[in-house]
Amino acid sequence: MTYIKNYFSDFELETLHSEVINNKRELTEKELDTLLAMFWERHGTNMYHMNLNPLFVRESYLKNQEAEKKDRAEAIEWLEKENLEVFDGVTHEPKDLSMDFLCKDPSECVSHQNSPSACSCIRDNFKSPTQFRVWVDKQITELATDLAEDFPFHDS
Numbered sequence: 001m002t003y004i005k006n007y008f009s010d011f012e013l014e015t016l017h018s019e020v021i022n023n024k025r026e027l028t029e030k031e032l033d034t035l036l037a038m039f040w041e042r043h044g045t046n047m048y049h050m051n052l053n054p055l056f057v058r059e060s061y062l063k064n065q066e067a068e069k070k071d072r073a074e075a076i077e078w079l080e081k082e083n084l085e086v087f088d089g090v091t092h093e094p095k096d097l098s099m100d101f102l103c104k105d106p107s108e109c110v111s112h113q114n115s116p117s118a119c120s121c122i123r124d125n126f127k128s129p130t131q132f133r134v135w136v137d138k139q140i141t142e143l144a145t146d147l148a149e150d151f152p153f154h155d156s
Contacts, residue, residue, distance in 0.1 A: 007038050071111050075118035081128040092131040094138035101125050 008016065019025050027035070103109040103121050111120040118129070126132040 006034060008034060068110060068114055071120060072114055074120070074123065075111075075115040078123045079115075079118050079129055082130050085128055085130050090128075090130070092128075092134045094134045095126070095131070097125060097135060099139070 016027075016031065020027060101121055101124070103112045103119060106112040106116070106119075109119065109121070117132075122132055126135065
């Protein structure tokens with residue numbers, strides 16, 4: 001007798017997640033057993049009750065995990081450049097760059113969610129965190145100057 005694994009497709013997992021999260025219904029015993037089996041096979045563990053979330057066993061989730069790991073590694077490498085610059089005595093002039101390069105919708109940018117101050121949008125435009133901070137300081141100074149011109153403060 002052959003044992004046939006009964007797993008959910010990505011669509012079924014997303015539908016199941018939506019129904020459970022929106023309190024339309026609860027997981028059945030069979031669904032729960034299937035989720036446990038899928039989670040155990042894909043992750044090798046069932047710790048912290050993560051296996052109760054159907055989204056953690058989707059194929060697309062697993063592919064995104066690899067991309068997130070790569071992005072995190074790149075962000076860490078970029079952040080470490082700051083330490084090297086301190087020892088090397090590197091100084092940066094502020095870049096003349098508008099804010100158009102920043103994420104259009106940070107809630108949809110995986111890189112921004114993983115490391116907001118080292119998002120791929122930032123890493124692609126600045127050599128190091130120090131150079132980025134110099135640019136941020138310049139932007140804040142320019143904004144403060146513009147606001148002071150537009151809304152002069154009165155002592156009264």
